[in-house]
Amino acid sequence: xxxxxxxxxxxxxxxxxxxxxxxxxxxxxxxxxxxxxxxxxxxxxxxxxxxxxxxxxxxxxxxxxxxxxxxxxxxxxxxxxxxxxxxxxxxxxxxxxxxxxxxxxxxxxxxxxxxxxxxxxxxxxxxxxxxxxxxxxxxxxxxxxxxxxxxxxxxxxxxxxxxxxxxxxxxxxxxxxxxxxxxxxxxxxxxxxxxxxxxxxxxxxxxxxxxxxxxxxxxxxxxxxxxxxxxxxxxxxxxxxxxxxxxxxxxxxxxxxxxxxxxxxxxxxxxxxxxxxxxxxxxxxxxxxxxxxxxxxxxxxxxxxxxxxxxxxxxxxxxxxxxxxxxxxxxxxxxxxxxxxxxxxxxxxxxxxxxxxxxxxxxxxxxxxxxxxxxxxxxxxxxxxxxxxxxxxxxxxxxxxxxxxxxxxxxxxxxxxxxxxxxxxxxxxxxxxxxxxxxxxxxxxxxxxxxxxxxxxxxxxxx
Amino acid sequence: xxxxxxxxxxxxxxxxxxxxxxxxxxxxxxxxxxxxxxxxxxxxxxxxxxxxxxxxxxxxxxxxxxxxxxxxxxxxxxxxxxxxxxxxxxxxxxxxxxxxxxxxxxxxxxxxxxxxxxxxxxxxxxxxxxxxxxxxxxxxxxxxxxxxxxxxxxxxxxxxxxxxxxxxxxxxxxxxxxxxxxxxxxxxxxxxxxxxxxxxxxxxxxxxxxxxxxxxxxxxxxxxxxxxxxxxxxxxxxxxxxxxxxxxxxxxxxxxxxxxxxxxxxxxxxxxxxxxxxxxxxxxxxxxxxxxxxxxxxxxxxxxxxxxxxxxxxxxxxxxxxxxxxxxxxxxxxxxxxxxxxxxxxxxxxxxxxxxxxxxxxxxxxxxxxxxxxxxxxxxxxxxxxxxxxxxxxxxxxxxxxxxxxxxxxxxxxxxxxxxxxxxxxxxxxxxxxxxxxxxxxxxxxxxxxxxxxxxxxxxxxx
Numbered sequence: 026x027x028x029x030x031x032x033x034x035x036x037x038x039x040x041x042x043x044x045x046x047x048x049x050x051x052x053x054x055x056x057x058x059x060x061x062x063x064x065x066x067x068x069x070x071x072x073x074x075x076x077x078x079x080x081x082x083x084x085x086x087x088x089x090x091x092x093x094x095x096x097x098x099x100x101x102x103x104x105x106x107x108x109x110x111x112x113x114x115x116x117x118x119x120x121x122x123x124x125x126x127x128x129x130x131x132x133x134x135x136x137x138x139x140x141x142x143x144x145x146x147x148x149x150x151x152x153x154x155x156x157x158x159x160x161x162x163x164x165x166x167x168x169x170x171x172x173x174x175x176x177x178x179x180x181x182x183x184x185x186x187x188x189x190x191x192x193x194x195x196x197x198x199x200x201x202x203x204x205x206x207x208x209x210x211x212x213x214x215x216x217x218x219x220x221x222x223x224x225x226x227x228x229x230x231x232x233x234x235x236x237x238x239x240x241x242x243x244x245x246x247x248x249x250x251x252x253x254x255x256x257x258x259x260x261x262x263x264x265x266x267x268x269x270x271x272x273x274x275x276x277x278x279x280x281x282x283x284x285x286x287x288x289x290x291x292x293x294x295x296x297x298x299x300x301x302x303x304x305x306x307x308x309x310x311x312x313x314x315x316x317x318x319x320x321x322x323x324x325x326x327x328x329x330x331x332x333x334x335x336x337x338x339x340x341x342x343x344x345x346x347x348x349x350x351x352x353x354x355x356x357x358x359x360x361x362x363x364x365x366x367x368x369x370x371x372x373x374x375x376x377x378x379x380x381x382x383x384x385x386x387x388x389x390x391x392x393x394x395x396x397x398x399x400x401x402x403x404x405x406x407x408x409x410x411x412x413x414x415x416x417x418x419x420x421x422x423x424x425x426x427x428x429x430x431x432x433x434x435x436x437x438x439x440x441x442x443x444x445x446x447x448x449x450x451x452x453x454x455x456x457x458x459x460x461x462x463x464x465x466x467x468x469x470x471x472x473x474x475x476x477x478x479x480x481x482x483x484x485x486x487x488x
Numbered sequence: 489x490x491x492x493x494x495x496x497x498x499x500x501x502x503x504x505x506x507x508x509x510x511x512x513x514x515x516x517x518x519x520x521x522x523x524x525x526x527x528x529x530x531x532x533x534x535x536x537x538x539x540x541x542x543x544x545x546x547x548x549x550x551x552x553x554x555x556x557x558x559x560x561x562x563x564x565x566x567x568x569x570x571x572x573x574x575x576x577x578x579x580x581x582x583x584x585x586x587x588x589x590x591x592x593x594x595x596x597x598x599x600x601x602x603x604x605x606x607x608x609x610x611x612x613x614x615x616x617x618x619x620x621x622x623x624x625x626x627x628x629x630x631x632x633x634x635x636x637x638x639x640x641x642x643x644x645x646x647x648x649x650x651x652x653x654x655x656x657x658x659x660x661x662x663x664x665x666x667x668x669x670x671x672x673x674x675x676x677x678x679x680x681x682x683x684x685x686x687x688x689x690x691x692x693x694x695x696x697x698x699x700x701x702x703x704x705x706x707x708x709x710x711x712x713x714x715x716x717x718x719x720x721x722x723x724x725x726x727x728x729x730x731x732x733x734x735x736x737x738x739x740x741x742x743x744x745x746x747x748x749x750x751x752x753x754x755x756x757x758x759x760x761x762x763x764x765x766x767x768x769x770x771x772x773x774x775x776x777x778x779x780x781x782x783x784x785x786x787x788x789x790x791x792x793x794x795x796x797x798x799x800x801x802x803x804x805x806x807x808x809x810x811x812x813x814x815x816x817x818x819x820x821x822x823x824x825x826x827x828x829x830x831x832x833x834x835x836x837x838x839x840x841x842x843x844x845x846x847x848x849x850x851x852x853x854x855x856x857x858x859x860x861x862x863x864x865x866x867x868x869x870x871x872x873x874x875x876x877x878x879x880x881x882x883x884x885x886x887x888x889x890x891x892x893x894x895x896x897x898x899x900x901x902x903x904x905x906x907x908x909x910x911x912x913x914x915x916x917x918x919x920x921x922x923x924x925x926x927x928x929x930x931x932x933x934x935x936x937x938x939x940x941x942x943x944x945x946x947x948x949x950x951x
Contacts, residue, residue, distance in 0.1 A: 130724050131841040131873070132731075175677050186675065189652065204926045210838040210873035212649065212907040214638050214688055215915075215922040216949055217931045221684035225677055242732040261593050268595075269705040272778045273736035315735045319782055377672040378594040410594070410673035444675040452678075459678040463667045468680045474937035486679055 033090040037072060040082050044120075047071040056115050059102040060162075063451060066108065068095070068115040075120045077195060077203060077234040083116060084232070084481070085201025093480050096228040098170025099141065101162035103371070104449025106174070106227050106485050113483075118169050121234060127152050132240040133192060133209050138169025138233050145238070154240040157184040161360060169233045175225030177445030182408040183276040183313070184241070186445070187224065193237035194220040199230075199476035207237050222471070227447050228482045230475045244313035246320040247276075249349040250328055253305035253339040257382040260306055263336035264378075264408055267310065270327040274320075275408075277311035279356050282385075282403035289358040289402075292365075296358045299341045299351070308337070309352050359404065359415070366400070369417035370427040375410040376440030384412065388434055392416060395430065396423055411444040432458050448486045456488055496553040500535060503545050508583070510534040519578050522565040523625075526914060531558070531572040535579040540658060540666060540697040546579060547695070547944070548664025556943045559691045561633025562604065564625035566834070567912025569637070569690050569948050576946075581632050584697060590615050595703040596655060596672045601632025601696050608701070617703040620647040624823060632696045638688030640908030645871040646739040646776070647704070649908070650687065656700035657683040662693075662939035670700050685934070690910050691945045693938045707776035709783040712740075712812045713791055716768035716802040720845040723769055726799040727841075727871055730773065733790040737783075738871075740774035742819050745848075745866035752821040752865075755828075759821045762804045762814070771800070772815050822867065822878070829863070832880035833890045838873040839903030847875065851897055855879060858893065859886055874907040895921050911949045919951055 038046050048070055058065035072094075074080045087094055097107045097117040109115050118139035125135040129152055136145055143163040149156040158171060160178035170176075172194065176187045184190065193208035206219050223231050254260045260280060267275050281289075286298050286307055300307060310328075314320035328340045343349040363369065376384050385403060392399055396418045405412035416427050432442050436458030443452050443459070456465065468487050472479070501509050511533055521528035535557075537543045550557055560570045560580040572578050581602035589598040592615055599608055606626040612619040621634060623641035633639075635657065639650045647653065656671035669682050686694050717723045723743060730738045744752075749761050749770055763770060773791075777783035791803045806812040826832065839847050848866060855862055859881045868875035879890050895905050899921030906915055906922075919928065931950050935942070 128840065128842055130728065133840070175681070177675055177677075181675065185652075188681070189648075198930070202926050202929070204930050205924060206927055207902075208904075209840040209902070210904055210907070212640055212644065212838045212869075212872045212874045213904040213922075214640075214908050214910050215904045215906045216911055216919055216927070217689045217693075217934060218638070218651070218684065218687070219927055219930055221681065222930075222934075224681070224684075226680045229680075242728075242735070244735070245732070265593065265705075269708070270778055272705070272707070274778075315733055315737075316782075316786060319779075323779060323782075375673040375675045377591065377596070379591055406675075409675045411675045439670075439672070441671075441673055441676040441678045443678045444673070445677055447677050448679055456679055459676075461668060463665050464669055464679070464682055466665070467661070467667050467682055467685075470937055471680060471934075474933055 030090055033086055033092055034070065036086050037083060041072060041074065041079060045073045045075065045079065047073065055100065056097065056117065057109065059100045059105060059107040061103050061105050061451065063105050064108055066111065068109040068113060070114045072114055072116040073120050074116065074118070077197065080197045080232055080234050081201045081203050084197055084199060087114065087480055088200045088478060091478055091480065093483050095482055096232055098139065098167035098173070099162065099165045101166040101170065102174065102449060103446045104451040106447060106449030106482065108450065110484060118167065124148050125235070128209070129154065131209055134238045134240055135207065135235065136168055136238060137235055139167050142166050142168055142171055149240050153243065155243045156190070156238060156240055158187055158190055161357070168236060172224055172233050172236055173226070173228045174447045177411070180276060181406065182278055183273055190239050191220060191224060191236055192239055194223055194233050195235040196223045196231040196233050199478070199481040204231070207235060209237050227449065227486050229472055229486050232481070244315065246314045246317050248312045248321055248324045249343040249352055250310045250324070251299045251341045251352050252308045252310060252328065252337040253300045253302060254308055254337050255305060257306065257385060259336050260308060260407065261378060263308065263331055266331050266334065266336060267327065270330070271312055274312050274314045275310070276313045277309060278406065278408040279309040280405050280407050281307040281309070281356065285402045285404045286355065288400065289355060289362055292362050293358050296354050297351070298355065300339050302339065305338060309356055356404070359402065363415055366415060366417040368419055368421040368424060369415050370424050372414040372416070372431055373444050373446045374412050374414070374431065374435045374440055374442060375444035376412070376435060376438045378407065378410055380438040380440070381407065381412065384434060384438055384440070388414070388431055391430055391434070392427065396427065428455070435459070450485060453486065453488045493553055496549060496555055497533065499549050500546060504535060504537065504542060508536045508538060508542065510536065518563065519560065519580065520572065522563045522568060522570040524566050524568050524914065526568050527571055529572050529574065531576060531578040533577045535577055536583050537579065537581070538583045540660065543584070543660045543695055543697050544664045544666050547660055547662060550577065550943055551663045551941060554941055554943065556946050558945055559695055561602065561630035561636070562625065562628045564629040564633065565637065565912060566909045567914040569910060569912030569945065571913065573947060581630065587611050588698070591672070592617065594672055597701045597703055598670065598698065599631055599701060600698055602630050605629050605631055605634060612703050616706065618706045619653070619701055619703055621650055621653055624820070631699060635687055635696050635699055636689070636691045637910045640872070640874070643739060644869065645741055646736055653702045654683060654687060654699055655702055657686055657696050658698040659686045659694040659696050662941070662944040667694070670698060672700050690912065690949050692935055692949050695944070707778065709777040709780050711775045711784055711787045712806040712815055713773045713787070714762045714804045714815050715771045715773060715791065715800040716763045716765060717771055717800050718768060720769065720848060722799050723771060723870065724841060726771065726794055729794050729797065729799060730790065733793070734775055737775050737777050738773070739776045740772060741869065741871040742772040743868050743870050744770040744772070744819065748865045748867045749818065751863065752818060752825055755825050756821050759817050760814070761818065763802050765802065768801060772819055819867070822865065826878055829878065829880040830882055831884040831887060832878050833887050835875070835877040835879070835894055836907050836909045837875050837877070837894065837898045837903055837905060838907035839875070839898060839901045841870065841873055843901040843903065844870065844875065847897060847901055847903070851894055854893055855890065859890065891918070898922070913948060916949065916951045
């Protein structure tokens with residue numbers, strides 16, 4: 026079935042042992058696709074290195090043999106980047122796990138790439154600290170995958186994306202060279218910042234094997250409110266007000282349009298809208314602070330000012346952790362509902378904030394006119410320019426046209442066809458709408474320079 | 489004198505006109521070196537493009553002719569990166585200036601690379617906002633230079649280095665290709681993040697011509713204190729305490745050792761030590777907040793807690809802007825004193841914070857023992873791992889040995905020989921102490937891929 030060299034397989038088996046190399050029936054369905062489950066294909070060989078040295082050995086051998094490899098972390102991606110293509114070996118980093126060091130003075134943690142995100146969060150918490158990267162897949166995604174895809178998630182407004190949380194990486198180049206840049210300093214301008222090559226390039230330029238992460242103190246207080254705003258321009262004014270009044274304490278600013286709120290509450294009997302009106306845009310706001318004696322009063326006063334100024338028409342402050350959870354269940358309800366929507370297009374797009382009203386209004390009108398009975402669920406993060414949209418007609422023949430309609434509008438507004446999920450295989454054909462020819466050519470130059478034989482995650486990202 | 493092609497010069501003169509191309513006596517001394525003034529050499533030709541198109545034209549022509557070019561911003565660098573080498577044309581971006589757009593909702597500013605930093609700070613302030621990159625050279629350094637060198641400065645602890653403040657760049661590659669990635673979104677994972685190639689690579693991979701910068705709200709309050717700590721381990725505990733209690737409001741944490749304070753106050757009659765003791769490490773702390781009614785009381789309480797815990801033995805809160813300025817004059821006094829120290833070695837190094845006590849103690853003892861009558865001035869930022877040191881013996885023959893002594897210790901502690909100033913020409917020979925062979929080889933791979941003829945800032949950064 027697979028056109029691979031017996032000599033290469035023998036070499037790898039000797040190095041990796043029985044646990045390190047799976048073939049045929051030993052290979053479970055989990056290695057066949059990422060969470061998109063698009064074009065699932067069980068690979069013929071799964072390599073499971075247990076050390077950086079193993080990864081280097083595998084790549085050197087595959088490079089010499091011209092054998093293509095796809096890298097798999099937690100396989101929680103949504104763009105098919107980790108899904109094997111015909112003829113590829115899969116390399117899973119699931120054995121390359123563990124936390125090597127926590128430095129409370131320097132606020133750093135050194136980890137191996139296969140470590141699940143949640144394990145890292147918990148280890149930070151055990152040390153009285155915090156690793157603030159967080160996303161729904163925390164239990165199964167790995168830090169190596171988070172770094173390779175520059176993951177975003179729930180705290181980007183305050184802490185930035187994965188790139189901002191990484192001080193150093195160790196990576197293995199496609200030819201097996203180990204480049205160890207495990208820097209622990211916030212300031213280091215000794216030559217090019219090589220880690221940037223491996224963050225967010227979806228494993229196309231090298232495999233991250235270890236990383237030094239930034240840790241932060243735990244906040245001493247937190248509060249949440251659900252607010253209702255009359256329209257998007259008022260939401261933008263609300264955001265400006267909160268940034269001035271709460272500073273970096275503003276840790277979440279999540280938007281839900283009426284179409285989203287109505288659909289989620291109608292589908293999920295245990296999820297409710299805490300605001301006594303279905304006509305407004307809901308904004309879920311979180312505030313994290315350092316002053317237990319005054320933070321709640323400050324938060325209330327700031328929201329009161331927002332109401333006086335007319336940015337919002339109503340606000341409900343959570344009075345308990347249970348109420349905070351209830352607010353988030355409305356926001357996270359999409360996770361339950363989305364899989365049940367047949368033939369839905371899922372968008373993860375961004376545009377400059379001042380183009381957001383034009384995007385939402387124009388897109389909504391155009392889709393409603395073009396597709397009879399379309400269901401739209403509109404929600405997003407706004408503060409980091411990120412909008413999510415689910416569009417379902419129930420007719421699979423509509424999907425391509427829906428994708429083109431939205432992505433072309435995003436391109437016109439100089440936005441991004443992928444705010445946080447990456448490109449992988451699935452979004453390659455839309456990349457030209459967000460990137461110029463010269464940008465894509467430069468991506469090709471980098472790929473050719475670092476992976477001249479094109480063996481590492483071939484065909485991903487670059488059209 | 490210069491071995492250049494008349495045809496190339498003619499081509500450039502036709503495109504750039506008389507203001508855009510200077511030769512011979514038209515060329516002032518300012519083009520001969522950066523602020524280090526090391527190895528000054530007046531270039532034979534200075535090119536002064538007024539647009540991105542001009543920059544692209546120049547590079548395409550020079551690439552075709554194999555003509556080397558050195559790029560000059562504000563020439564405030566300290567590592568010789570902008571100083572012409574024999575045979576090089578100089579290209580100054582001094583005409584490529586101006587602010588193109590400020591977007592208060594998206595908190596972005598789009599600027600041309602030759603714009604002075606201070607102009608950008610003032611334009612942000614005029615819009616009621618803030619661009620938080622700040623360094624002593626603000627009046628003459630340019631944003632293009634700041635980006636190319638990933639400048640640090642006074643607010644790194646809160647806002648990060650230049651890299652963290654740039655959302656998008658337009659750059660011209662060594663062959664004249666314009667790569668415009670003027671992204672305005674916090675979230676954009678559509679392919680490789682190409683701007684990272686040009687940030688901090690000191691112009692070796694391309695010339696930044698425009699950029700989209702991040703803006704922030706202005707803080708509503710600010711306060712400053714000078715504290716005295718018994719030793720460095722207590723200073724580290726103080727830092728941990730402030731990070732927990734003040735969060736991101738902690739905006740400066742500047743250290744001055746007794747040797748520094750005694751020397752500066754003895755040399756500058758108008759600079760005083762506000763603490764009634766010469767035996768302690770001084771820590772200048774700034775706090776920026778959003779709550780005019782409670783911030784000062786919070787700051788006082790947090791410092792009081794630090795004293796109760798024994799992290800500090802004394803603290804003086806500034807009661808006026810004048811007192812804040814006085815605190816900073818002690819910290820900035822090095823700027824007046826350093827130029828008067830004959831034959832001094834100037835260090836800009838970083839090590840992981842928990843290695844800092846070992847670095848300072850070991851380095852001080854070793855230098856004092858090896859060099860009779862050496863004067864050491866020790867100061868730094870700590871929170872971002874950055875230590876500055878001035879070491880003077882008055883004997884130029886000692887300099888090489890002093891540099892080697894310190895840099896080798898930094899390398900042993902896995903630190904950086906350049907925390908914020910970059911490598912340029914001057915620090916190339918020490919780069920191997922902070923970077924492995926495989927890291928330097930990867931820098932060479934990138935340089936060869938983007939600048940195959942080696943015409944752009946040749947010989948800088950990479951040994």
